[in-house]
Amino acid sequence: MFKSLNGPQTIGNNRPFWIGFGVVLALMLAYPLVADAYSVGNVAYMLIWVFMALGLSLIWGYGGILSFGQTFFFGIAGYGYGVLAINLGGGGMTLLALVIAVALAALAALVLGYFIIWGGVGGVFIGIVTLSATLVLAFFLGQTAGPEWHVGPARLNGYNGMKGMDGLNIPWFDDSNVELEGVSLYYVVLLLLLLVYLGLRVFVNSRFGNVIVAIREDAQRAELLGYDTRKYQLVLFVIGSALAGLSGALYTSWGQFITPASIGLPAAAMPIVWVAFSGRSDITATMIGSFLILLTFQTLTVYSQQAALVLMGAMLLVTVLAAPQGFMISVSRAATRLLRRVGADRPSRP
Amino acid sequence: MSEILRTSALCKRFGGHDAVTDVDLIVERGEIHCLIGPNGAGKSTLFKLIVGTHIPTSGSIVFDGHDVTGQRPYERVKSGMSIKMQTPSVFRELPVWQNLQIALQHHVPPASLAQEQDRMLELLDLSAQHAKPAGELSHGQQQWLEIGMALALKPALILMDEPTAGMSPDETFKTGELIQRFNAQGLTVVVVEHDMAFIRQIAKQVTVLHYGKVFARGPIDDIIQDPRVAEIYLGKTHA
Secondary structure (H helix, E strand, O other), X not given: OHHHXXXXXXXXXXXXXXXXXXXXHHHHHHHHHHOOHHHXXXXXXXXXXXXXXXXXXXXXXXXXXXXXXXXXXXXXXXXXXXXXXXXXXXXXXXXXXXXXXXXXXXHHHHHHHHHHHHOOOOOHHHHHHHHHHHHXXXXXXXXXXXXXXXXXXXXXXXXXXXXXXXXXXXXXXXXXXXXXXXXXXXXXXXXXHHHHHHHHHHHHOOHHHHHHHHHHHOHHHXXXXXXXXXXXXXXXXXXXXXXXXXXXXXXXXXXXXXXXXXXXXXXXXXXXXXXXXXXXXXXXXXXXXXXXXXXXXXXXXXHOHHHHHHHHHHHHHHHHHHOOOOHHHHHHHHHHHHHXXXXXXXXXXX | OOEEEEEEEEXXXXXXEEEEEEEEEEEEOOOEEEEEOOOOOOHHHHHHHXXXXXXXXXXXXXXXXXXXXXXXXXXXXXXXXXXXXXXXOOOOOOEHHHHHHHHHOOOOOHHHHHHHHHHHHHHOOOHHHOOOEHHHOOHHHHHHHHHHHHHHOOOOEEEEEOOOOOOOHHHHHHHHHHHHHHHHOOOEEEEEOOOHHHHHHHOOEEXXXXXXXXXXXXXXXXXXHOHHHHHHHHOOOOO
């Protein structure tokens, strides 16, 4: 099992990495013991976005498909969770609402991905098609302010946003529900992120992952090695988009609120910025980099939102010019060189 | 011997240009068949039609008894066809061993994948370069790697488009030996080449293409002595 976590598609295949990983995990687990409830909830909020970034890393960094549609799937699952949580009666049914909401995002990705990939849409046009779908959804939801726009008792509310859904509850053994908020939500999100991260490591280092990076490098050569590249790309697109859906459902559950602004153009550009800055071709770089960039952005926004946006733009510009593979990847490479010098690292070749 | 590949009246038209016209090619199982002809004769286009990266304007392709004309390239590869392209087509950013693994993982179980990889690396004389990105190999080494990837699929028929381009005479001879070794194990080989010494080394049957049409065909010794073939190589026929 441990062996399958390491491979050519991930950085950090050595003992020092996993020791560092264990230390960071322990610190994350201990964080609620030393921080106040607001800060813990805030970190949970930032971790929620990381799923979407990981999904984009998978689609774009590993698969070579630049999708502008992450917030499309985020929105489908976010609104889906709201509608389902209200209609199913809230409480323990919110867990089912979350699962169905993510499945709806995956289904939407299956349909959209099928038409894109089987339709032979390639390169920059995939970005245009996915961005169009995102903008259509955002504009559609924006004009749902009237009372006629509802699903059962769930009002969509246009740009004012949808509200009134319960936060995520987990059914407990004595027929009661544990409502996830603050520290408990933090731990659930952290556990989910850990599972998703480790699962993705196994996935990208598997035989399937081998084919995915081969398609990114040269799709025709991959097909001439006997792989139906369309099926591989579609599976990748669905998984990456479903992760955006997971972000969306968790986001709505966290704030019990969602608006079309979470889907529209500025929101749709953000995952691209996080992933490009972090290093799109590696899930570890994306996970750490996206979290750090969210943290930086939020910290700066307290002082000035405009200054935060300008600084984000500058960071992206510097990254593209100085470290086109991504800031975190460059840091990782420097660390690897250092480790090689002291003889601690061994290149992995499973 | 039974035939493994037959193209019938195969045509490919690009705009107003006929790249391949009415080509009937028959390849017998187990033979090494060479396709020769001047530049622009349609050899590479014919390969692309056979493997499915180009769709024919008309005509049919039968491989191993099945009409594969409408099949996608991956389906043809799965049914036992393999190709080495004209320009080295390897995954340049990926290490050499991973290039081979992507081809090998089709039919080699995970437990013996590393062992099979090492065997192929040794066979291709690339053991020392196994961790290098494939794009950093020399041109000749990239050719070998791609040949290795094509052979790793354990095909019944391999199409090789100029497998020795850019190789030294020594490397060219070794490539010929490699092809003959796999041929002795039952692999059918169709090769496009310009190097006559190499063709003499490996081929028994030759088809000559000229202006997209079959110009001549027959045993290698007859083709070499055919004055018309010498003429088209020297550019006299249409002068």
